[in-house]
Amino acid sequence: MKIWLDALTPKQLLLFSYTAKKVEEELNVEILLTSRNTEEIERLNRIIPFRAKLIGSYGKNFEEKLILDSKRIIDLYEVVRRFEPDILVAYPNPTASRVAFGLKKKILIFSDTPHADHAHRLSVPLADWLVFSKFLDKNLFYRYILPKFTKIVTYRGVEELAWTKDYFPNDEPIKKIGLNPFEYVVFRPPERYASYYIWDRNNLTKKIIQEIAELDKKVVLFPRYEEDSLLFKSENVIIIDVPVFGLDLEYFSALTISGGGTMAREASLLGVPSFTFFPGKIHINTALAKEGFPIYRFFELEETLKFIEMILKEPEKYRVDTKKLIKDMEDPSVVVKKLFKNNI
Template identity: 30%
Template sequence: MIKAWFDALTAKQARIAAVLSLESRQEDIDFIITCRNYDYVEEVLGMFGLRYECVGRHGESPRDKLAKGIERQLALLDVVKDFDVHVSLTSPDAIRIAFGLGKPIVALTDTVHSRFVNKLTLPLADSIIAPYAIPMSEWARYIPSAEIDKVRAFDGLFELMWINRFRPTGESIGRLGLRSREFAVIRFEEARASYYDYGDKSRLLIRIARNILERGYYVVMFPRYPYQEEMIKSELGLFLRLGKLIIPRGMRLDGLDLSWHARLVITGGSTMAHEAALLGTPAISYFPQHYYIDDYLVSKGLPLHRCVGDDCMDILESILKSDIEHVDTSNVVSKMEDPTGLIISEMRRLVDTSRK
């Protein structure tokens, strides 16, 4: 029996933890799952019926991030007392603990732009698993040249781990009282992440949401921070009162089910846009930096669109005027590589090596 520890900091990472935990049971691997009290992490873990313990919170200013990180590391030491291998999408707190305890580390990453996190984590990892779409030269910025061969590339993206296991049911849109294609899903940017220094884009998103609402669509919005939710209530309060705008809380909705049935998905990050495009739903990402995974998906002909600033309104217009509401992506997606097996095999290899 192998005891693996996964630390989930975001909803995306919670999905990775869920897939690995469920798939590893037949591999004689038992997962300990910890998380940070942030965003929709606990909702996702709860949706899969997993046991977990949330420790600590997300810092905002550089000093606050440092203080919260140190506090969280000390707290995690009391929670995770015995494990054979650590896996995470570059959790600085967890990887520091695993390194300090001499445990092997599998780091998953697709965010080459997350400079501070990568500097703190990738040099300490024993194995790094990343999409092939990201050039090896990008990882060389963080990893000593003598260790670059510890990067294991796969021809796909992490979102395939749950896209390949998803079947639309309509249950989540039913809970919201919505019908397929009559609504858009909107997700705010990660404005206070360590890598995000592009200025607040909330005003742009409010404009986009208003445009969609005035066309008669419903909108489901997912703010990341309290100030974003307050802005929605202040600027779009009438639509909230009319029931045309929805901010779900505590409903354990399946984001994939929402994306599958949506007319359009818009996000300031990447995960929801990638999920939607893989499912065949038109998606817009207004993340203001070049992203290799976006290029990869667009090159495959998937319905992902990039924009910065006012050109988002032009792209929005063209999508909503189009008769194409959904694309069959099954043939394209079937040719991509799901990294689940690679992650599990790397965990087992590192544990076997450490036990010799």
């Protein structure tokens, strides 16, 4: 069997890299892992266990997305046609889905972001399988699915388990940056150029960083784009612009803050208090909070700043031992491996 995986974001690249490693080692398959050529992807691609071939780039507005996605379809076609895969594994991904569908290949789609309307509408109707967590309500996906063509596969877990469950703490990266455990905050700005992102959170972000500075803590900023580094630059902000495994910095942080969801979930799975200031509802985060993981969400600036102050005064008090919570959860990469083993 030949399997093609296409990742559009760092989170997707992490999951598919770990999935590719496990599947290649344990099953008799050939793997092609592809992704897009962005600065962040390029950095991550240097330190993951299974590296991707970078093809195409990323549009920041609807016209750019249309033009660059169209070019990427052609570039992917040339690579994928030569590889001759049996199946595509991707997140909701219009470009890869179109190539796979055009080449008459099977399509398996992961999702934990039913709010990403544009990407789902343009890809999920072409899928043979849609895989998502049991923590998510099926009704959130039904509007995208053609029941005659798409089978649903669910598992009890979250995607971030694929690379967090076997993590062993390593404080070398924080020492190199000159940080001490529990004396800094990991910060991830919002995904401002996603098709579904319609909010402006720059002022809120700056106020949060200012509050952390007033509490005499450093901010370790994982920028999504170059302008993030310029927008949120200040004396107490350390910009990560070299390949660094995020879990190392999250584990030893006093708090992890994300404008999206992935880094907040990673940190909470490690037992580190985290919160997201994403304006919409992230259902998977809500489910993790109900399970007992230390992941939080706030809407108002005042309660957000109060929470930050409370955590940073006694960070170790709010850490949670999550070993028992994780024990009964499923790793999605193992779920996919079982599907392939059974020839899905």
